[in-house]
Every structure is written in structure tokens, then in C-alpha cells.
Amino acid sequence: MSKITKEGGCLIVPEQVTIPYIEGDGVGAEITPVCQHIVNIAVKKAYGSNRHIEWKEVLAGEKAFKQTGSWLPDETMDAFRTYMIGIKGPLTTPIGGGIRSLNVALRQTLDLYVCLRPVRWFQGIVTPIKEPEKVDMYIFRENTEDIYAGIEWQQGTPEANKFYRFLTEEMGVTKVRFPETSSFGVKPVSIEGTERLVRAAIEFAITNRLPSVTLVHKGNIMKFTEGGFKLWGYALAEREFPGQTFTWPQYEKIKKEKGEDAAAQALLDAESSGKVVIKDVIADAFLQNTLLIPEEYSVIATLNLNGDYISDQLAAMVGGIGIAPGANINYDSGYAIFEATHGTAPNIAGKNIVNPCSLILSSVMMLEFMGWNEAAMLITAALEHAFSEGKATHDLARFMPNGQSLGTKEFGEYIVKIL
Numbered sequence: 001m002s003k004i005t006k007e008g009g010c011l012i013v014p015e016q017v018t019i020p021y022i023e024g025d026g027v028g029a030e031i032t033p034v035c036q037h038i039v040n041i042a043v044k045k046a047y048g049s050n051r052h053i054e055w056k057e058v059l060a061g062e063k064a065f066k067q068t069g070s071w072l073p074d075e076t077m078d079a080f081r082t083y084m085i086g087i088k089g090p091l092t093t094p095i096g097g098g099i100r101s102l103n104v105a106l107r108q109t110l111d112l113y114v115c116l117r118p119v120r121w122f123q124g125i126v127t128p129i130k131e132p133e134k135v136d137m138y139i140f141r142e143n144t145e146d147i148y149a150g151i152e153w154q155q156g157t158p159e160a161n162k163f164y165r166f167l168t169e170e171m172g173v174t175k176v177r178f179p180e181t182s183s184f185g186v187k188p189v190s191i192e193g194t195e196r197l198v199r200a201a202i203e204f205a206i207t208n209r210l211p212s213v214t215l216v217h218k219g220n221i222m223k224f225t226e227g228g229f230k231l232w233g234y235a236l237a238e239r240e241f242p243g244q245t246f247t248w249p250q251y252e253k254i255k256k257e258k259g260e261d262a263a264a265q266a267l268l269d270a271e272s273s274g275k276v277v278i279k280d281v282i283a284d285a286f287l288q289n290t291l292l293i294p295e296e297y298s299v300i301a302t303l304n305l306n307g308d309y310i311s312d313q314l315a316a317m318v319g320g321i322g323i324a325p326g327a328n329i330n331y332d333s334g335y336a337i338f339e340a341t342h343g344t345a346p347n348i349a350g351k352n353i354v355n356p357c358s359l360i361l362s363s364v365m366m367l368e369f370m371g372w373n374e375a376a377m378l379i380t381a382a383l384e385h386a387f388s389e390g391k392a393t394h395d396l397a398r399f400m401p402n403g404q405s406l407g408t409k410e411f412g413e414y415i416v417k418i419l
């Protein structure tokens with residue numbers, strides 16, 4: 001079996017490829033085998049014996065801790081580095097022990113700076129919104145910076161006190177309302193971090209012929225961090241993609257110089273010539289707009305914390321975390337880990353009722369990333385077929401007018417039958 005490599009900016013995927021996987025804790029043991037079986041069948045159906053995935057198990061989480069005494073053994077990180085692309089089930093967050101989150105550790109160690117969440121609706125899925133078919137977005141969430149980077153000090157510790165003294169004595173800060181009882185956090189947002197995220201989002205929009213990239217931020221309040229994200233994002237689009245994008249500041253400039261009609265015409269011309277429109281919106285307005293005018297948004301580029309909230313709201317709008325796929329990607333090195341976005345669901349583990357679709361759709365993203373689009377399309381079409389017949393696991397089927405609840409294994413077998 002062979003390894004994926006990256007040469008001259010291109011991913012080279014051998015026909016017989018090894019993919020490391022983490023089974024995952026809790027429901028991981030149920031969804032992972034179902035997902036792998038479906039992928040194997042789809043690859044065989046699409047390419048016969050010409051292409052094949054050899055799954056290589058690597059350990060993380062509770063299973064790793066029980067077998068090796070480590071929550072995230074070095075061998076696991078080595079395997080992801082060696083094979084470049086991997087997939088994982090959900091992991092229990094260890095309590096105590098110095099690891100904030102295994103997922104965050106994996107993302108930070110491999111510098112997987114994009115958390116990509118595609119959000120689309122499948123015919124047949126019942127959702128809380130009236131027109132879910134209008135939701136078709138790709139969220140590019142920055143994964144390594146922001147208040148989420150974990151630079152914080154607990155109230156009452158010497159570190160928090162020291163930090164407070166630094167703020168007041170050296171930085172002249174007078175705004176901390178309750179200094180004695182405050183914890184503190186730091187929110188780093190950089191030009192490099194913003195640019196690589198926005199670049200990946202724009203390149204994705206260009207490659208997939210998508211109409212727009214929206215920068216979602218709270219720059220109206222956090223002017224240098226989130227406001228910087230907006231300004232640096234626009235500057236990057238105009239500098240690196242001048243012939244392929246049309247930005248909102250360019251629209252405003254034409255409006256100021258030549259009037260509203262000329263600006264509107266320039267926008268129409270840009271859209272009809274296939275340019276990607278780069279716009280921005282304040283995060284709270286964006287969350288409202290996702291419910292009111294979701295069709296106005298396509299690719300979303302946003303900071304870490306905003307992206308966390310946005311991802312779950314959008315997932316809920318098309319059926320919930322049970323069918324929301326995700327990936328953490330470094331578009332420069334090519335390292336990528338595809339993952340179920342839900343947690344270990346301990347309350348339903350071992351009951352054969354968990355929905356395996358988040359991991360299955362993450363494997364579809366993985367196949368697309370590898371360029372194995374035919375196999376990816378087969379799986380997507382099989383899921384569309386099953387949902388349109390009302391066949392799904394209980395979490396989804398219970399809301400469908402024609403719903404027929406299938407167990408996790410039985411749902412997997414039904415998808416295989418369709419394939």
C-alpha cells in the first residue's frame with residue numbers, strides 16, 4: 001500500500017492507498033465500521049479493483065488510554081504525518097491531565113488551519129425551517145487563532161493577578177469592571193492566519209464555481225482583531241485574485257466615484273463573468289440572515305469562535321449534527337483529518353441507533369479531497385435515495401411523514417444495497 005504525497009502543489013494519491021483512522025469513543029465503534037464498509041463498496045463500484053483503500057487503525061481517546069496509557073500516542077500523530085489524510089470518529093474530552101481537547105491537539109499539532117463544514121439539505125429530511133433547499137453553504141472556520149486558542153488565566157491565580165497588573169500598570173487599561181474576580185483571555189488574530197484562511201476559501205469558491213465568499217466578523221466592536229480579519233481578507237482578495245474576484249470595497253469605490261447605477265452594473269458584470277463576489281457581514285446579522293435569506297450566502301470565511309456557533313446553527317437548519325460532516329485541513333501541507341462533527345453520544349452508545357451519516361458524509365468529503373469524485377457521488381446519491389424514501393436512523397426518521405426508522409447497522413446495509 002502507498003502513501004499520499006504532495007508535489008508541486010498537487011496531491012498525489014496512489015490507486016492503492018493507506019488511510020489511517022481513529023475509531024472514536026462511545027458511538028465511534030458503531031459508526032466507523034458502517035462508514036468504512038460503505039466507502040469500500042462505493043470505491044469498488046466506481047473503480048473495480050483498480051482502486052482500493054487499506055484502513056489502518058491508529059489510537060486516540062479512551063481506547064488509546066486503556067491500551068497505551070496515553071490519550072494521544074505519538075504513533076498516531078506520526079501516522080497522520082506519514083499518510084497525510086485520515087478520518088476520525090468522536091473522542092471523549094479527557095477531564096484533567098493537561099489536554100484541553102484531543103481534537104484541538106490534533107488540529108494544532110498538524111496546523112490544520114481550516115475547519116471546513118459543508119451544509120446542504122437532503123430531500124426528505126425534516127428541519128425547523130420552511131425552505132431548507134435554499135441552504136447550500138461551505139463554512140471555512142479559522143482553526144488556530146482567536147480567543148479559542150486557549151490563552152487564558154483563571155480568576156484568583158497569581159497568573160491572572162500578574163496579567164491584570166500588566167494591563168493596568170503597563171498598558172494603562174482602566175476598563176476591567178471586577179478585577180478581583182475576573183478570569184482573563186487573549187484573542188490573537190494575525191494577518192498570516194487570516195490570509196491563509198481567506199485564500200483557501202476563495203480558491204475553493206473559484207475551483208467549485210461558487211458565486212461568493214462572505215467574511216463574517218464582529219469588526220464593529222472588536223476593531224483590530226475581527227475588524228483586521230475583514231480588512232486583511234479584502235486586501236488579500238484584491239491583491240492575489242484581481243481578475244477572479246469583485247470585492248465590496250470595489251463596489252463602494254465605484255458607487256462613490258460614478259454613482260449607484262454604475263456600481264450595480266459593475267456588480268452585475270462581475271457576477272455574469274463568473275467572478276467571485278467578496279462581501280462581509282457582522283456575525284449577529286449573519287445568523288439572522290441565515291434564517292431569512294440563506295440563498296444569499298455560499299462560501300463563508302470566519303474566525304474560530306464565530307465559526308463554532310455558525311457551524312452548529314447551520315447544521316440544525318438542515319437536520320442536525322447527526323448528518324453534519326466536517327474536515328480539518330491545511331491546504332498548504334495537504335494534511336487533512338475528516339471527522340464526525342458530533343460527540344461520543346454516551347447516552348445512546350451501544351444501542352444501534354446512532355446516525356452514522358456525519359462520518360459517512362465526512363468520508364465523502366475525504367474522497368472528494370483525494371479526487372475520487374465518482375465514489376463520493378455514488379455515496380451521496382445513495383443517501384439522497386434513502387432519505388427520499390423516508391429511510392433513516394431514528395433521530396431523523398421520527399420527524400419524516402413517511403419515516404421508517406432503521407438501526408445503525410441496518411441503515412448501513414440499506415445504503416450498501418442501494419450502491
Ligand code: NAD
Pocket residue numbers: 089090091092093103321322339340341342343344345346347348353354355356357358395
Ligand atoms: P454529543 O454530540 O455526543 O451528544 C449531544 C446529543 O446529540 C446527545 O443527545 C446525543 O445522543 C445526540 N447525538 C450526537 N450524535 C448523534 C448521532 N450521530 N446520531 C444520533 N444522535 C446523536 O455531545 P456531548 O454529549 O456534549 O458530548 C459527549 C462527549 O463527546 C464529551 O466528552 C465531549 O467532549 C465529546 N465531544 C467530542 C467531539 C469530537 O470528537 N469531535 C465533539 C463534541 C463533543
